[in-house]
Amino acid sequence: MNYEPVLLARINKPRSQQLEGYRQDGGYETFARVLREMKPEEVVARVKESGLRGRGGAGFPTGIKWAFLPKNHPGPVYLAVNADESEPCTYNNRILMEKDPHQVLEGVLISSYAIQARVAFFYIRYEYGDAYRILHESIDELYQSGLLGQNILNSGYSLDIVLHRGAGAYICGEETGLIESLEGKRAWPRIKPPFPAVEGAFRKPTIVNNVETLACVTQIMRRGVEWFRSLGVPPDPKNPRDLGSYGPKLYTLAGHVNEPKCVELPMGVTVRELVERYGGGVWKGRKAKAVNPGGISMGFLRCDLPLKNGEGTEYDIPLDFNGPGRAGCLGLGTGAVTVIDDQTSMIDVVHNVCQFFSHESCGQCTPCREGTGWMLKIMERLRRGRGRREDLDILLDVAERIGIIPGTTICGLADGAGWPVKTAIRKFRDEFEAAIREGKVSRYVRPLEVVATH
Structure with a gap:
């Protein structure tokens, strides 16, 4: 292009x-x-x-x-x-x-x-x-x-x-x-x-x-x-709610890429092209495992997960207002693309996300205030190797029940907190279950943080 x-x-x-x-x-x-x-x-x-x-x-x-x-x-x-x-x-x-x-x-x-x-x-x-x-x-x-x-x-x-x-x-x-x-x-x-x-x-x-x-x-x-x-992408004739994605867009690249940068392109560039061509590929010769298409509140793409229409994988999703939603994400968001390599634990990533949203919730709405804190506590347990399989279903339940979309909060912060949690668990459940089964402790947990439970 x-x-x-x-x-x-x-x-x-x-x-x-x-x-x-x-x-x-x-x-x-x-x-x-x-x-x-x-x-x-x-x-x-x-x-x-x-x-x-x-x-x-x-x-x-x-x-x-x-x-x-x-x-x-x-x-x-x-x-x-x-x-x-x-x-x-x-x-x-x-x-x-x-x-x-x-x-x-x-x-x-x-x-x-x-x-x-x-x-x-x-x-x-x-x-x-x-x-x-x-x-x-x-x-x-x-x-x-x-x-x-x-x-x-x-x-x-x-x-x-x-x-x-x-x-x-x-x-x-x-x-x-x-x-x-x-x-x-x-x-x-x-x-x-x-x-x-x-x-x-x-x-x-x-x-x-x-x-x-x-x-x-x-x-x-x-x-x-x-x-x-x-410039950009006209409306999808099969989707009456799609208003089109016209004009140029500023995309920012961050995370595990060789060349983090802000790049201007017409709406609709694919995640793969943005990362591989404009970001110089994934760092250290690794592969892309997951991507946030537009800020962490939009949820995760799994780069090796095939799309239902057979047009490649989620790594090939176009970055327009309609594209990320086809892969279960909340939307395009700000166009901030964050790359996660194949040697990074999704448990660590989701813990970091939950920590951020729990801290930033204004506390006005009870579902958001309590839900973000609850998800963080569960993720703290998971990263210490003390998680249970039912924790994953609890996380999904909480993530589904908070936010504007289910109608429980005033603003969309809770949706932004829930979307990365539920997309990560649904798309990487095998990784979460293996970590729980093995009692795997995150490498970022200091030994003194792992305490005995009674």
Whole structure:
């Protein structure tokens, strides 16, 4: 596949972070043209026509989300930029913010104009210190150049961007948890409806979009709808719920690969091609055993498991919004591909996953708070060689009973906690049962941790 990057086209250029360098490459000309020639509703219609779906995890159509705003609302209306990139092994937003912040900010300006927001909140995770400083300088540049503030480019449109630094919590990646945090409260997700587009930040209509999504808005308005729809995967005619997977996507490679990196490709590249061609293959000459297709919350692919349609194995799944679901995963997620080699214990992997989600559960919903902790306790027993066969069925039962999909929690964190557990056990049950039968102790357990039971 020969593809020339668009979203990452400028990241290696000198002064790629500065306004002057961005303007030399045509930066903000698209925003100026939009202000001069287009009505807000025309921008919304164009983004809707492009088929752009959110890159933050859920894949909801961006233009349709914008259209949910109440008509003739007296305002204010807000845009909230979700830069709380806390899904493990995901760093595509960080690359954009650190290397080409003005591409993202131009998307913020265009999107804010489209929804007629006069304030945009840029919510960035605490750990991104470099990105925070770079964005702060970039926003200052926009104010100094007249591209932010009152009466931008003499158009009558005004916009302020508020850069808000989070305190470092996974739950703030959920849009209503982000809004609660933005308001200065504990980041407990809200019950929906009402959805943020109707009642969001400070009880006003709010659109929440992620960083990569807004960078795509910049390119759609610059290059056109036809260009965007020429990339990716059209809807599956056999699946009426498939809306297509159009445009470029930033995939991050991590785990046991020779070349961890962020790579831009059209939607639909297969896991095998991404790992073997762009990631340099699995490290140390080993084979791929399992893969997370889009962050650990999406679940696991088993690389040697044949697909039902006979089109290879799960290693050959296309990375579009429809592909991972065909292999029992939750979805594409963030496009963060994590590779696990054939010498790594899935018990250790699942224990690590359970430890993360138990720590990051906000505790508001009892099934999530107790379920994630329960799964961690069982995995602690398994990795110490004291597991029982019935533990696997208990883990599956807990994983199936927590989350939005069975209707027991407010947000999707519990689904993200359960999906890797149940896909790992179902696809690697032979490995789990062998470890239980042999009383195998993880090599990561220190001798003092294995205590006698009474």
